[in-house]
Amino acid sequence: MRTNINRFLFCLALSGAFLLGCKKWDDHNAITDPALNKNLSEQIKDDTNLSKFSELLVKSGYDKVLASSKTFTVYAPTNAALASLDPAIVSDTAKLNAFVANHIATQTYFTSAVTTPQRIQMLSGKYENLLNKTVDEATIVQADRYASNGVLQVVDKMLPVLSNAWDALQSNSAIPAAQKAYMLSLFRKVFDTKNAVQVGVDPTTGLPIYQPGTDSIVTNLFWRNVYDLRNEEKQYTLFVLTDAAWNSELNKFKPYCATVTNNPDSTTAFASWIVAKDLAIEGAYKVSAATDTVLSKFNVKVPVNKAAVVQTIKTSNGFIYVMDKVDVQPKDKIQPIVIEAENYSGTYVASGSANDAIDRRSNTYFRDRYNPVTNAYFRDVNIYNHGKAQLNILYRVNNVFSNVKYKAYWVALNDFNGGTTFSQKLAFGTPLANTFTLQNTNGYTTVPANVYDEVLVGETTLPAYQSVLNMYLTSANSTTAAANPLVCDYIRLVPQF
Known part of the structure; x- marks a missing residue:
């Protein structure tokens, strides 16, 4: 009986506590902020310090937007902040609408919640930091x-609508002519099936046939291969050289971009790309008082000196700096080339002037190994017992410069041939060319057993720049398995300055 009474008293006390908690919660809910009864449009209208912005909301029609049930954050400039607003913006409907929309975000952003930098999208389509x-x-x-x-944030400055980096490059009168003309010359029509209309299938190849005109787009090579400077979500810094500085950089790199025919236009085109591709970086970089160095997308060191800044142009997605000097060193621009040997384009057999494709996949091994010299694992390619003399592997190497001495190294692990050495050749252009100053006759290099070290194969200087160069690894002129293997982890071409 006593146990039942105790249980009853405990339940009674628990119920009382629960009812007391509910009352406290009801009291909490009963406390209301009067501001919550007003929408953003009404709050701004009632604030005398925001009267000018309120007028702009009404004139643009955005007062009705901010009176809707959707959620917004408004960054409303004070009357003092709007005192210097260009009258041309107010009198132009399109400009006014964009200006007002650039102060409105479509989500709620409370200051206490934004503890790390964010790019937020405004109704204008622009982004703010x-x-x-x-x-x-x-x-x-x-x-x-x-x-x-939503939420209202009162700010002490306007948020102007700025051009993005690409639009500024095209339209800002402060942009020098030479680099601008080159970057605008990079528009091309390229194959793109994203929005293509398929009208059939090729009976021979089985590939789709697309309606003409729907399978390509016009794009810019800088957007595709470096950065799309139109992108508002990200930030970029673009360095634009004065015409004199641009020509100085071109002349510096033209000797390394000489073409086979020594065509001046082709040499200039190659050199222009080599210069331009490293003049943009991701992020809004602020030039410091001292000389600094930034890394381009291609890991090229680009020196930036504040004294060389002619003009700073703020964009909606970063900065453009007009520079009268950006002195990139050839040793930083022309970097070592590393070719992973397992990433080849095909296998062939050299015979006279011909080099015929041949399938030797059944004799090809991709091996995982441990290198005790570097204390690292690696993967190599090994073609063994393939039965062909002068079997070769084709590699396509990008951007090999003229008038630069390249030293070639490889790691070729001969741990499968019973301790027997063999020879293989590295060549440019054709598989049997004597490209390098090598250790053995006929351009072949001996591959000793169980050597994990990087080996110097030889050196060469090319007379012409090659945007894509064929390079071959060729086996011995023998059909014997022990004499004609091919093996390689990687090949490294190191420019000498």
Whole structure:
């Protein structure tokens, strides 16, 4: 009986505590912020310090947008911040709409929640940088004011609508002519099936047939291969050289870009690409007082000196710096080339002037090994007992420069041939060419047993720049298995300066 009474008293106490908690929660819910009864449009209208921005909302029609049930964050400039607003923006409907929309985001952003930098999209389609109580270059002077459909942030500066880096390159009168003309010359029509209309299938190849005109797009090679400077979500820094500085860099690199025919136009085109591709980096880089170095997408060291900055152009997605000097060194631009030997394009047999494709996949091995010299695992290619004299592997090597001495090295592990040495040849252009100054006769290099070290194969200087160069690894002129293997981990071409 006593146990039942105790249980009853415990349940009664628990029920009382529960009812007391519910009352406290009801009391909490009963506390309301009067601001929550007003939408963003009404809050801005009621704030005398925001009267100018309120007028712009009405004139543009965005007052109705901010009165809707959707959720927004508004970065409203004070009257003082709008005192210097260009009247041409107010009188132009399109410009006004873009300006106002650039102060409105479609989500709620509370300052306490943004503790790391964010790029937030505005109704204008542009993005702004947000961190704590700063948005772009403006400071939030009244933060996190609640409304029924979002949050109001009062800022001390306007958020102007800026051109992105690519649009600024095209339209800003401060951009020098030479580099601009080159970058605008890089538009090409390229094959692209993303939006193509398929009208059939080729009975011979089995490949789809597309409606003419739907299977290609016009794009820019800089967008595709370096950075798409139109992208508003990310930030970029573009260095644009004055015409004199551009020509100076071109002349520096033209000797390394000489073509087979010594065609001046081709040499200039190659050199222009070599210069331009490293003049953009990802991120909004701010030039410091001292000389600094940035790394391009292609790991080229680009020296940046504040004294060389002629003009700074702020864009919606970063900066453009007009420079009267960017002195990139050839040793930094022309870098070692590493070819992983297992990534070849095909196997062939050399016979006289012909080099015929042949399938030797059944004799090809991709081996995983451990290198005790480097303390690292690696994968190599080994073709063994293939039965062909002068079997060769084709590699396609990009951007091999003229008038540069290249030293060639390889790692070729002969741990499968019973201790017997064999020879193989590295050649440019054709599989039997004597490209390199090598250790043995006929351009072949001996591969001793169980050597894990990198071996110097030889050196060569090319008379002409090659955007794509055929390189071959060729077996001995023998059909004997022990004499004609091919094996390689990697090949490294190191420019000498």
